[in-house]
Amino acid sequence: xxxxxxxxxxxLRQLNSLTAIRALRRAGPLTLSALAxxxxxxxxxxxxxxxxxxxxxxxxxxxxxxxTMGRPARRYRFRADSGYLVGVDIGGHNIRAALxxxxxxILAETRQPVLPDAPLGERLAAIERAVTGCLALSRTTxxxxxxxxxxxxxxxxVEGRVIYSAAVPTWRDLDLAGxxxxxxxxxxxxxxxxxxxxxxxxxxxxxxxxxxVVFLHVGRRMGAGLIIDGKVHRGFxxxxxxxxxxPEARWFDAPEHLNTCxxxxxxxxxxxxxxxxxxxxxxxxxxxxxxVERYVDDLAVGTAAMxxxxxxxxxxxxxxxxxxxxxxLEPLRRRLERACMRMxxxxxSTLGDECVVVGAIDYAVxxxxxxxxxxxxxxxxxxx
Amino acid sequence: xxxxxxxxxxxLRQLNSLTAIRALRRAGPLTLSALAxxxxxxxxxxxxxxxxxxxxxxxxxxxxxxxTMGRPARRYRFRADSGYLVGVDIGGHNIRAALxxxxxxILAETRQPVLPDAPLGERLAAIERAVTGCLALSRTTxxxxxxxxxxxxxxxxVEGRVIYSAAVPTWRDLDLAGxxxxxxxxxxxxxxxxxxxxxxxxxxxxxxxxxxVVFLHVGRRMGAGLIIDGKVHRGFxxxxxxxxxxPEARWFDAPEHLNTCxxxxxxxxxxxxxxxxxxxxxxxxxxxxxxVERYVDDLAVGTAAMxxxxxxxxxxxxxxxxxxxxxxLEPLRRRLERACMRMxxxxxSTLGDECVVVGAIDYAVxxxxxxxxxxxxxxxxxxx
DNA sequence: TCACTTACGAAGGAGCGCTTCATTAGTAGC
DNA sequence: GCTACTAATGAAGCGCTCCTTCGTAAGTGA
Numbered sequence: 001x002x003x004x005x006x007x008x009x010x011x012l013r014q015l016n017s018l019t020a021i022r023a024l025r026r027a028g029p030l031t032l033s034a035l036a037x038x039x040x041x042x043x044x045x046x047x048x049x050x051x052x053x054x055x056x057x058x059x060x061x062x063x064x065x066x067x068t069m070g071r072p073a074r075r076y077r078f079r080a081d082s083g084y085l086v087g088v089d090i091g092g093h094n095i096r097a098a099l100x101x102x103x104x105x106i107l108a109e110t111r112q113p114v115l116p117d118a119p120l121g122e123r124l125a126a127i128e129r130a131v132t133g134c135l136a137l138s139r140t141t142x143x144x145x146x147x148x149x150x151x152x153x154x155x156x157x158v159e160g161r162v163i164y165s166a167a168v169p170t171w172r173d174l175d176l177a178g179x180x181x182x183x184x185x186x187x188x189x190x191x192x193x194x195x196x197x198x199x200x201x202x203x204x205x206x207x208x209x210x211x212x213v214v215f216l217h218v219g220r221r222m223g224a225g226l227i228i229d230g231k232v233h234r235g236f237x238x239x240x241x242x243x244x245x246x247p248e249a250r251w252f253d254a255p256e257h258l259n260t261c262x263x264x265x266x267x268x269x270x271x272x273x274x275x276x277x278x279x280x281x282x283x284x285x286x287x288x289x290x291x292v293e294r295y296v297d298d299l300a301v302g303t304a305a306m307x308x309x310x311x312x313x314x315x316x317x318x319x320x321x322x323x324x325x326x327x328x329l330e331p332l333r334r335r336l337e338r339a340c341m342r343m344x345x346x347x348x349s350t351l352g353d354e355c356v357v358v359g360a361i362d363y364a365v366x367x368x369x370x371x372x373x374x375x376x377x378x379x380x381x382x383x384x
Numbered sequence: 385x386x387x388x389x390x391x392x393x394x395x396l397r398q399l400n401s402l403t404a405i406r407a408l409r410r411a412g413p414l415t416l417s418a419l420a421x422x423x424x425x426x427x428x429x430x431x432x433x434x435x436x437x438x439x440x441x442x443x444x445x446x447x448x449x450x451x452t453m454g455r456p457a458r459r460y461r462f463r464a465d466s467g468y469l470v471g472v473d474i475g476g477h478n479i480r481a482a483l484x485x486x487x488x489x490i491l492a493e494t495r496q497p498v499l500p501d502a503p504l505g506e507r508l509a510a511i512e513r514a515v516t517g518c519l520a521l522s523r524t525t526x527x528x529x530x531x532x533x534x535x536x537x538x539x540x541x542v543e544g545r546v547i548y549s550a551a552v553p554t555w556r557d558l559d560l561a562g563x564x565x566x567x568x569x570x571x572x573x574x575x576x577x578x579x580x581x582x583x584x585x586x587x588x589x590x591x592x593x594x595x596x597v598v599f600l601h602v603g604r605r606m607g608a609g610l611i612i613d614g615k616v617h618r619g620f621x622x623x624x625x626x627x628x629x630x631p632e633a634r635w636f637d638a639p640e641h642l643n644t645c646x647x648x649x650x651x652x653x654x655x656x657x658x659x660x661x662x663x664x665x666x667x668x669x670x671x672x673x674x675x676v677e678r679y680v681d682d683l684a685v686g687t688a689a690m691x692x693x694x695x696x697x698x699x700x701x702x703x704x705x706x707x708x709x710x711x712x713l714e715p716l717r718r719r720l721e722r723a724c725m726r727m728x729x730x731x732x733s734t735l736g737d738e739c740v741v742v743g744a745i746d747y748a749v750x751x752x753x754x755x756x757x758x759x760x761x762x763x764x765x766x767x768x
Numbered sequence: 769t770c771a772c773t774t775a776c777g778a779a780g781g782a783g784c785g786c787t788t789c790a791t792t793a794g795t796a797g798c
Numbered sequence: 799g800c801t802a803c804t805a806a807t808g809a810a811g812c813g814c815t816c817c818t819t820c821g822t823a824a825g826t827g828a
Contacts, residue, residue, distance in 0.1 A: 006400040006423035016390040039390035070774025071824040235695020237726035242692045305689045311619020342621040454805025455793040
């Protein structure tokens with residue numbers, strides 16, 4: 001429960017340094033005066049702070065802006081390139097990776113296809129290829145990596161061990177965090193992919209700014225991710241969002257309505273059936289429309305449970321089927337309107353397939369921020 | 385999003401003062417040396433801090449402890465009696481109030497019976513009587529009150545307005561916070577009663593120490609309160625925990641199994657029927673046992689929804705029926721065991737009827753803490 | 769070239785916390 | 799009752815961080 005440590009003078013400086021970093025991260029290059037004004041410090045004090053931050057490698061000078069009145073002011077910026085973050089999305093069929101700077105600006109992305117039943121070694125190798133691919137694209141080395149954040153399907157325990165994964169058999173009981181730590185000499189974070197997707201939507205997607213968000217992963221498998229009070233909600237055993245396990249919530253079998261619809265042509269591969277049904281419904285096929293109706297009926301039950309329990313500001317529809325949001329959104333809203341006490345906004349995901357990698361990066365950025373702004377870390381470390 | 389204000393020297397002092405207060409609140413009377421050690425400050429600095437706090441009225445000296453080696457040390461304690469908090473539970477049939485010091489130590493309690501359909505004025509008068517009764521019992525005046533926290537049935541909006549109340553008709557559309565602010569010249573907080581009960585259990589009840597708690601209010605009406613990350617979770621529109629509104633969760637009609645059980649004697653008043661059924665089940669009546677089975681079946685569905693969605697550390701069974709926890713707990717556990725991914729602890733409430741008032745006080749204490757520990761409040765105010 | 773604007777840099781001062789050391793007020797043992 | 803020991807007290811002096819103030823520097827616009 002919070003810290004009971006009193007502050008030293010150096011603690012004050014540390015606080016002010018962090019405040020300066022935060023201001024620079026938020027507002028880009030700033031002059032000394034602007035920085036001083038924003039943080040409330042005097043210019044001379046801020047000068048000392050920036051000098052120190054420059055010496056440590058956290059901040060650098062950029063050329064002054066031209067055409068201003070008066071003597072041109074020095075400008076400083078946060079050196080977001082003094083370290084890099086990688087986000088990884090380990091899906092059934094694809095492994096995606098993205099590399100960003102410390103501000104979460106994405107600099108490179110890669111994708112490695114992989115078979116759901118590929119042996120473990122192959123899958124891990126694909127992860128390594130995806131990450132090193134990103135490094136090569138952005139001309140950085142593994143030594144510059146500060147954090148790798150991984151989103152994966154399945155239930156992950158608090159230590160980063162996979163304890164359940166319906167979609168990827170070889171994934172089960174794997175100490176994923178451990179394996180990745182062997183591969184990469186940096187901090188490794190593991191999260192459930194739906195939760196990271198929720199994070200992405202809450203940070204830079206359609207739910208930007210919302211503190212409480214329910215993210216629905218609708219696709220061939222169903223899942224949910226929760227953002228509560230602006231943070232990823234994991235739950236005590238990292239098993240939150242698993243409403244799909246409750247038969248009464250009617251999520252588990254919901255996709256069957258779309259898969260087994262009579263309007264799907266014979267011989268369609270099973271993974272494409274739902275897409276056919278949704279497309280047919282969009283084109284006015286009454287049989288498909290009925291299947292979609294029944295699908296949304298089921299989807300709405302589990303969703304209403306989450307909305308009634310949490311009263312979020314927004315519900316975001318994501319996952320594979322969210323490409324058909326135009327067919328799903330309105331009927332879902334209508335049903336929720338009837339079922340809920342207070343109707344949340346219901347919107348479609350805007351980030352698409354990159355949702356999870358982007359969320360992984362946002363998660364890593366948050367983690368970095370937390371580390372920086374946790375008191376009693378001692379002085380700021382040298383950056384690079 | 386956090387503050388961007390840098391720190392002054394005085395800010396450091398403020399921080400240290402607050403740290404000292406916090407240490408004293410947590411550990412009772414402490415000597416200067418002990419305080420210094422705990423907070424990491426040097427003794428001379430801590431002396432200045434305590435001098436200042438004494439001058440402001442936040443801290444006072446107590447006689448030194450005897451029989452120690454060496455020169456006896458001054459001891460200081462937090463003046464929890466420099467202000468008072470009141471918690472109020474507005475139920476259908478009773479209005480309870482309790483008065484505590486700033487540490488949340490309860491000093492007086494009162495109860496005022498009131499009819500569910502009493503006119504609004506009468507109900508408000510009963511609230512006033514309950515509170516002034518507490519003041520009289522503890523020989524304090526309304527001027528010493530810092531905060532009143534109120535828990536009430538029904539859905540309260542973010543501004544403290546009652547927007548829905550099935551049990552108390554006159555309560556509807558009432559600006560409760562406004563009315564109370566007219567009555568009492570202090571800070572007024574309004575919350576839903578189940579959420580406050582959850583708070584109490586998480587702070588000093590059976591769930592003490594748990595960060596994520598689901599509190600089940602089981603009684604003639606059903607409700608739930610959530611503690612997430614140690615804080616009351618209200619939701620965006622203060623409508624969280626309303627799973628009872630979802631038919632598929634089977635909470636709404638669940639109590640009917642107990643009310644309409646054939647083993648209830650003719651002529652039993654409807655409010656006592658469920659109690660009879662539970663008692664009969666405890667005594668081995670097979671008909672009553674069946675009714676209880678069906679009741680728990682329903683109860684478990686909504687509960688499983690909450691557990692699967694949130695993955696709490698603990699589920700607390702509270703409310704009127706929790707007096708029969710011995711009959712309910714085991715069957716509930718069995719059903720959850722089957723339904724949940726990770727089984728939480730399931731325990732009965734230990735605080736009984738005082739749950740809500742106590743929770744209201746804990747809520748007020750938390751609020752006070754937040755206010756104190758929010759930066760940029762300027763210097764510590766004079767206490768009393 | 770001159771007035772004006774804005775930033776820079778150095779100097780002096782105040783607040784806060786730290787260390788050090790002589791002093792004080794108790795207990796324990798003889 | 800005296801002495802040795804223990805632990806807290808109080809005052810002095812130091813260093814760090816931030817503040818304000820003021821003269822100087824480096825641009826723009828007339």
